[in-house]
Every structure is written in C-alpha cells, then in structure tokens.
Amino acid sequence: MPDPSELMTRLGLANPVIQAPMAGAGTPALASAASRAGSLGSLGAALMPPDAIRQAIQETRRATDRLFSINLLLVAPPLIDPARIERMRARLRPHFERLGIDPAGIPPPSPPPFGFADQLEVVVEERVPVFSFAFGIPGAAAIARLKAAGTFVIGAATSVTEARQLAAAGVDAVVAQGLEAGGHRATFAHSFDDGMIPLPSLVGEIVGAIDLPVIASGGLSDARQIARIMDLGAQAVQIGTLFLACAETAIPGAYRSRVLKGGETVITRAYTGRPARALRTAFTDDLDGDAEIPDFPVQAMLTAPLREAAAERGDAFSEYLPMLAGTGVGHGTAGPAADVLDRLTGRR
Ligand SMILES: Cc1cc2nc3c(=O)[nH]c(=O)nc-3n(C[C@H](O)[C@H](O)[C@H](O)COP(=O)(O)O)c2cc1C
Structure with a gap:
C-alpha cells in the first residue's frame, strides 16, 4: 500500500479506498462493512425519501463508529x-x-414527491461525517451549512473545468470520474462527450489544476492499478463495480450473476x-x-x-x-465486502 495520503489522514482511513456510493445497489450494511475495514463506506441515497435517508444514516451509525459518507445527486426537476x-x-x-x-x-x-433540497436537509441535521454529490454543485449556502455542521464535502468532476468550479464552490476534495466508471456520468458543466476522459489523463490534469485532494474513480479493480493511479497524484480511489456483487448489496439476482460473469x-x-x-x-x-x-x-x-x-x-x-457497471466488471465476488477490501489492500 502507498504511504498514507493527506486525505487518508484527514479522514482517518487505514487504506485509500472509498467504496463508491451506488444508489439502488448499496446498503447501510455495505457502507458500514467498508468503514469497519478501514476504508470509507458510502451510501448512495439519491433514490431515497428523506425519512428513509435518516433511518439509513442511523442504521449505519449503529453498525460502525467510523466515518462514512452519504451521497446525493443534483437532479433538475x-x-x-x-x-x-x-x-x-x-x-x-x-x-x-x-x-x-x-x-x-x-x-x-x-415529478417525484421529494427533491435534493429535502434530502440534503436530513444530511445537515444528522451531521454526517462525509457528504458527496454529483451531477452539479449545491449552492454556496448549502456547502457552508454542511461545513458548519462539521461535514467533509466531496464533489464529482469529469473534466478540469468541472474540478475548478467545484474548488471555487468550496468543496474539500474532488472525485475525478474517468470514462471507465460504472453508473451515470457525473458531467454537469459541458457536453457529456467533453467529459469522456480516460482516468489516468483526467487525474493528471486535475491534480495539476486544483489545490485539493483528488480521488480517482473508474474501472479500478486491483492493488496494482490503485498504486499506479496514486503515483499520478490521486490521494484515494473510489471503487463501485468491484463491490456490486458483494453479499451486502441489494441488486436482483440476474444483475448479480451478470456482474460476476463480466x-x-x-x-x-x-x-x-x-x-x-x-x-x-x-x-x-x-x-x-x-x-x-x-x-x-x-x-x-x-x-x-x-x-x-x-x-x-x-x-x-x-x-x-x-x-x-464499469469497464472492470467481472472481477468481483459474491462474498463479503471485507474480502474485496482485503484483496485490494494486499492483506490477502
Ligand atoms: C450501480 C452503480 C450506481 C452508482 N450510483 C451512484 C450514485 O448514486 N452517486 C454517485 O455519485 N455515483 C454513483 N455511481 C458511480 C460511482 O460513484 C463511481 O464513480 C463508479 O462506481 C466508479 O467506477 P467503477 O464502478 O468502475 O469502480 C454508481 C455506480 C454504479 C456502478
């Protein structure tokens, strides 16, 4: 494993892995398992009504006393x-x-009966340790409220333009989402095509352009790839697809078997x-x-x-x-998330 980065130290992580938020697939059990293993567990809460988000936060807190992250998506009406x-x-x-x-x-x-603002209210009230978002940038007032509540704030970018906008808005760290990533494109400031950049190039460009920790995300599935992307200046990695088939996720059986097969x-x-x-x-x-x-x-x-x-x-x-699913699909396991993390962090 590489030396602890500034971001790992700030978040008290034993390894540089952030288990990615995956709305509709992740669960409090997955997030808390990742956090217990010394990673940062995340819960993608974008599809959940505010009350369910509050319950999920409380469930995660009961399952771990370590930091975890809640994620929302800025969806326009x-x-x-x-x-x-x-x-x-x-x-x-x-x-x-x-x-x-x-x-x-x-x-x-x-239109859905709740929106980003209603969901965010719960995140602020519950004083979650880490909040991440994608598809846009919350207003300056929202970011200031989160920070005043002691929350570490992470935004997602698919280009240097977006990373600069996030830095100017006051986030604490930026996820660089490469074209390899599973799930929706996080792009918000330009055409989707302009945000289709291979992860190594994107990380290099963003690390050179902003003075904040950069988290590399997209297609990563083994310890060697993690070491290589951290050599380019990333301070952590955010990994989704590799965890998708784990025992703690909530996806239909047919999806699980296709993810395992690749x-x-x-x-x-x-x-x-x-x-x-x-x-x-x-x-x-x-x-x-x-x-x-x-x-x-x-x-x-x-x-x-x-x-x-x-x-x-x-x-x-x-x-x-x-x-x-991302380009690294087919390398996961149906076992517990802790097994994936042992493999990624070289403990097994
Ligand atoms: C099933 C699935 C759901 C996802 N949902 C979200 C989400 O709710 N919020 C978010 O910011 N990113 C979401 N992502 C993107 C991940 O945060 C991350 O960028 C991606 O998983 C990294 O690439 P990888 O899957 O190749 O590891 C999702 C990805 C997947 C595979």
Whole structure:
C-alpha cells in the first residue's frame, strides 16, 4: 500500500479506498462493512425519501463508529413533454408486451414527491461525517451549512473545468470520474462527450489544476492499478463495480450473476435518459442513439415497469434491468465486502 495520503489522514482511513456510493445497489450494511475495514463506506441515497435517508444514516451509525459518507445527486426537476413521452411509449410497446405489461395502464411520469433540497436537509441535521454529490454543485449556502455542521464535502468532476468550479464552490476534495466508471456520468458543466476522459489523463490534469485532494474513480479493480493511479497524484480511489456483487448489496439476482460473469459495457441513455455505463444488452442495442429518448429522469420513469417486472423474472429478462457497471466488471465476488477490501489492500 502507498504511504498514507493527506486525505487518508484527514479522514482517518487505514487504506485509500472509498467504496463508491451506488444508489439502488448499496446498503447501510455495505457502507458500514467498508468503514469497519478501514476504508470509507458510502451510501448512495439519491433514490431515497428523506425519512428513509435518516433511518439509513442511523442504521449505519449503529453498525460502525467510523466515518462514512452519504451521497446525493443534483437532479433538475424533470421536463415533462407529453408528445415526446407518447412517442417513447409507442417505441417501448414491444418491450412492454414481451413482459405482459399493458402500456395503457402505466401512469404518466410525474415529478417525484421529494427533491435534493429535502434530502440534503436530513444530511445537515444528522451531521454526517462525509457528504458527496454529483451531477452539479449545491449552492454556496448549502456547502457552508454542511461545513458548519462539521461535514467533509466531496464533489464529482469529469473534466478540469468541472474540478475548478467545484474548488471555487468550496468543496474539500474532488472525485475525478474517468470514462471507465460504472453508473451515470457525473458531467454537469459541458457536453457529456467533453467529459469522456480516460482516468489516468483526467487525474493528471486535475491534480495539476486544483489545490485539493483528488480521488480517482473508474474501472479500478486491483492493488496494482490503485498504486499506479496514486503515483499520478490521486490521494484515494473510489471503487463501485468491484463491490456490486458483494453479499451486502441489494441488486436482483440476474444483475448479480451478470456482474460476476463480466462482459462488454456501453454508455447508454436507454434506461434513464442520462448517459450511464452499463452492461451491453439487447435493450441498450435497440435504443442505441435514439434521439427520442426523453431526458433524465423521465426515461427512468417510463422504463420503471420494465425494470420491476424483469427483477422478478430471472435471467431471461435481464436486459430490462439497468445493469450499471464499469469497464472492470467481472472481477468481483459474491462474498463479503471485507474480502474485496482485503484483496485490494494486499492483506490477502
Ligand atoms: C450501480 C452503480 C450506481 C452508482 N450510483 C451512484 C450514485 O448514486 N452517486 C454517485 O455519485 N455515483 C454513483 N455511481 C458511480 C460511482 O460513484 C463511481 O464513480 C463508479 O462506481 C466508479 O467506477 P467503477 O464502478 O468502475 O469502480 C454508481 C455506480 C454504479 C456502478
């Protein structure tokens, strides 16, 4: 393992691994297991209503007395365009029919009953040790409130431009998300294409441009890769996909087996409307490049019935599950997260 970095010392970490926030997949059990192992465990809370976030924070606190992180996504209110939604529904009809779903019975997309501001309120009230965010930058007042509550604040960037904006907004550290990363692109200041930068280049550029700790994220799956990216100036790494199939995650069985097996990943808007790296499927192929896909999160609302039905139907319908995963997919284990961390930190 490399020498402890300034960031590791500041967060009291025994190793430079941050178990990535993964909304919908991670759990308090995963975050607390990672923190107990001397890493920083994270809980991706973006899909959770405020009350559930409070409960999850309390559950994590009961399971570990070490630092952990809560993560939220800055999602703009959805743009509801009825004509476009109708066209996409028609486009999706064969997929609904395959699963025996009557598209006429699906309620129209509507804004969610809670937003980032409501979720953030809980994070501030609960004085969480570390808060991370992606898809944008909270206002200066929100960052100041978090810091006044003693919270360490981390923002995600896919370019030097975004890293500079985060530094100017007063964050404590920046996640550099390389093009290899599983999940949604964090891009917020320019086109998604301009944020598709290989991790080693991105880390080198951001380390040279800002005076804050940089956390490397995307496609990392072994101790050698971690050492190499830290040689480029990263002070920690944020790893998601490698933990996806662990015993502590909450993902459908078909997704778990595909993640363990590995495979080709693509950047797709098919599932949610926002570019995300996921395992390639017949569904991603079918919608590839379709200009009619409504923006995030409207497409996620339209495809929700496919996801829900597929989660109960096993491997044959796994193409309808958004199997978000990075380029390092296939190197994980179904065992406990502590085993993955032992492997990553050279203890095994
Ligand atoms: C299933 C999944 C869900 C994710 N959800 C979030 C999230 O809620 N918030 C976030 O900031 N990043 C999220 N990410 C991105 C991760 O934080 C991280 O950038 C990525 O996992 C790193 O790349 P890797 O998966 O190749 O290790 C997610 C990634 C995956 C695979």
